[in-house]
Amino acid sequence: MLKTYTYPKYEYQQPQEQKERSAARYPVVIVGAGPVGMAAAIDCRLQGIPVVLLDEDDTVSIGSRGVCYAKRALEILDRLGVGDRVVEKGVSWNVGRTFFREEEVFNFNLLPEPDHKRPGMINLQQYYLEQYLVERCVELGVDMRWKNRVVSVQRMSDGVRLTIETPDGTYGIEADWLIAADGARSPIRKQMNLEVDGKVFMDRFLIADVVMKADFPAERWFWFDPPFHPNQSVLLHRQADSVWRIDFQLGWDADPEEEKKPANVIPRIKAMLGDEREFELEWVSVYTFQCRRMQEFRHGRVLFVGDAAHQVSPFGARGANSGIQDTDNLVWKLKLVLDGKAPERLLDTYSTERVAAADENLMNSTRSTDFITPKSNTSRMFRNAVLTLAEHHSFARALVNSGRLSVPAFLADSTLNTADADEFSGAMVPGAPMDDAPVGVDGKKAWLLDQTGNRFQLLYFTDVAERLGGKLDELRGLSMDPVPVEPVIVSEKAGAAAGVRVLHDLQHLVARRYDAREGSVYLLRPDQHVVARWRKFDAHKIRAAVARATCN
Amino acid sequence: MPLTLTLTPNFSEPGKRYFRAFSPGDDFYEMLIEAHRDLSDEQSAMLNAKLILLLANHIGDLSVLREALGHARDGV
Numbered sequence: 207m208l209k210t211y212t213y214p215k216y217e218y219q220q221p222q223e224q225k226e227r228s229a230a231r232y233p234v235v236i237v238g239a240g241p242v243g244m245a246a247a248i249d250c251r252l253q254g255i256p257v258v259l260l261d262e263d264d265t266v267s268i269g270s271r272g273v274c275y276a277k278r279a280l281e282i283l284d285r286l287g288v289g290d291r292v293v294e295k296g297v298s299w300n301v302g303r304t305f306f307r308e309e310e311v312f313n314f315n316l317l318p319e320p321d322h323k324r325p326g327m328i329n330l331q332q333y334y335l336e337q338y339l340v341e342r343c344v345e346l347g348v349d350m351r352w353k354n355r356v357v358s359v360q361r362m363s364d365g366v367r368l369t370i371e372t373p374d375g376t377y378g379i380e381a382d383w384l385i386a387a388d389g390a391r392s393p394i395r396k397q398m399n400l401e402v403d404g405k406v407f408m409d410r411f412l413i414a415d416v417v418m419k420a421d422f423p424a425e426r427w428f429w430f431d432p433p434f435h436p437n438q439s440v441l442l443h444r445q446a447d448s449v450w451r452i453d454f455q456l457g458w459d460a461d462p463e464e465e466k467k468p469a470n471v472i473p474r475i476k477a478m479l480g481d482e483r484e485f486e487l488e489w490v491s492v493y494t495f496q497c498r499r500m501q502e503f504r505h506g507r508v509l510f511v512g513d514a515a516h517q518v519s520p521f522g523a524r525g526a527n528s529g530i531q532d533t534d535n536l537v538w539k540l541k542l543v544l545d546g547k548a549p550e551r552l553l554d555t556y557s558t559e560r561v562a563a564a565d566e567n568l569m570n571s572t573r574s575t576d577f578i579t580p581k582s583n584t585s586r587m588f589r590n591a592v593l594t595l596a597e598h599h600s601f602a603r604a605l606v607n608s609g610r611l612s613v614p615a616f617l618a619d620s621t622l623n624t625a626d627a628d629e630f631s632g633a634m635v636p637g638a639p640m641d642d643a644p645v646g647v648d649g650k651k652a653w654l655l656d657q658t659g660n661r662f663q664l665l666y667f668t669d670v671a672e673r674l675g676g677k678l679d680e681l682r683g684l685s686m687d688p689v690p691v692e693p694v695i696v697s698e699k700a701g702a703a704a705g706v707r708v709l710h711d712l713q714h715l716v717a718r719r720y721d722a723r724e725g726s727v728y729l730l731r732p733d734q735h736v737v738a739r740w741r742k743f744d745a746h747k748i749r750a751a752v753a754r755a756t757c758n
Numbered sequence: 759m760p761l762t763l764t765l766t767p768n769f770s771e772p773g774k775r776y777f778r779a780f781s782p783g784d785d786f787y788e789m790l791i792e793a794h795r796d797l798s799d800e801q802s803a804m805l806n807a808k809l810i811l812l813l814a815n816h817i818g819d820l821s822v823l824r825e826a827l828g829h830a831r832d833g834v
Contacts, residue, residue, distance in 0.1 A: 576788075584791075594833060599765045600765065604779075604783045610778075610784070616777050
């Protein structure tokens with residue numbers, strides 16, 4: 207099996223500390239080189255933090271695993287410098303077809319809103335994403351240690367002490383902060399005797415990666431109760447290299463070992479394709495899932511991210527996507543704390559903000575699961591009634607839930623926000639993940655999101671950039687603060703202002719999407735979320751909002 | 759009250775802000791399934807019957823109800 211991809215093998219090297227039997231302490235150690243741990247490591251390097259990344263294995267994800275990467279994750283990957291590779295290799299799809307028994311009940315076209323850099327979602331095997339992230343980690347000087355397995359974690363008041371096993375025996379290192387990205391079964395979480403609460407769904411699913419030789423449209427097909435697999439659901443999705451993901455619901459009583467055998471898998475796929483189309487199996491797995499999360503994602507000097515902190519059903523692709531968003535939220539805060547520019551309790555807001563996001567993801571993925579796999583006769587009756595009505599009525603189509611596209615949480619209730627005092631309309635409220643829009647930079651077409659991130663910024667909307675006078679000094683003054691704020695002018699006219707970047711709002715879409723007028727200002731967090739906004743520039747209010755956003 | 763049956767998405771809660779179009783419908787569907795939790799099939803059928811009567815009285819307009827009954831009967 208596995209013919210379209212050759213797994214890289216990353217070289218183990220004996221760690222310096224182990225060779226020399228010396229002690230070492232690092233500001234940040236990350237455990238787990240999956241997509242989430244590597245996103246954290248890259249983000250740390252972009253913030254100038256030295257970082258050690260430990261992984262017990264020496265290659266990438268075996269099998270395609272997480273295949274759907276949603277718009278917000280792609281925007282973060284852009285910030286981390288791997289967005290283009292992921293999107294170029296990935297497959298974009300827009301058409302989804304929903305079948306109920308023999309009939310196609312409806313289809314939808316996800317045609318994304320125009321004038322955003324990234325689409326709603328792309329499909330790509332997890333091993334490609336991991337490979338690109340490894341290469342980016344190496345490029346940025348992450349200290350990557352393969353075949354390094356953490357065997358014990360000792361908590362100290364100002365850090366943690368780790369015992370690590372390698373092919374050469376054990377050694378110890380210390381860290382000021384530990385990021386646990388060690389997956390759903392998180393050995394670190396277990397070591398620390400921490401609970402993770404939720405429920406196991408009593409169902410099993412078979413996933414197969416299939417190389418299809420004949421053409422098949424790049425569409426997402428979802429079957430409820432199809433004749434070739436009665437009473438269960440089936441999903442077909444396209445990935446890169448003509449590899450297709452097929453997902454069969456099996457029910458709780460299925461025997462995972464039996465179901466994985468090609469002799470049992472191949473007839474299922476043949477029945478689904480319904481013809482003599484040629485295909486080859488690349489990878490097969492049977493999975494169950496849980497919907498659960500830890501009470502808190504911060505435990506002293508240990509910060510839990512991704513599946514280690516929260517697990518959702520796969521419907522809606524909220525696993526890797528939300529884990530990458532965890533690191534997006536965490537690393538800028540960690541940098542401010544490490545630099546002594548914010549108190550440690552800023553990291554408690556990593557927990558509160560991402561717990562709220564995890565609850566939203568858990569809610570949406572649980573709802574999808576309940577729709578796809580009804581747990582009672584009544585629930586099944588309602589589900590089938592919705593599907594029957596969906597053929598003719600749009601209200602019912604809106605209720606069909608075969609997985610809601612992963613979208614970022616609005617952190618509208620975060621204590622880091624400064625509440626609106628002025629009137630604004632639209633969705634860009636304090637706590638909103640930023641909307642993208644095209645802009646001109648030095649006469650070239652660019653994207654708003656590519657001009658933001660990694661630091662606090664102030665968008666100042668004005669069409670008289672040349673005549674700002676004393677205000678320009680005030681704007682530039684913000685960038686001299688202990689927590690600097692970079693001023694950025696957004697103008698409907700191409701213009702220039704000494705010492706301040708000017709973005710040309712070519713199609714007036716920035717102003718429209720942010721409901722901005724002459725003089726409006728938006729304060730942005732380093733993770734591209736709105737944190738405050740006003741109709742008039744007031745340096746005093748901006749500084750107060752920055753202090754609030756950093757727990758100062 | 760509209761004079762004809764509404765067949766386009768129509769769920770919302772006064773005073774609540776929705777950032778995603780799918781949220782109000784999903785909120786309703788969860789409430790509906792939750793209301794049936796731990797009931798036997800017979801109990802669920804009774805709940806459904808009572809619910810239909812309550813909603814029918816709220817709608818009141820017999821022409822709207824006639825239309826809804828027609829759509830519900832269709833294909834059953």
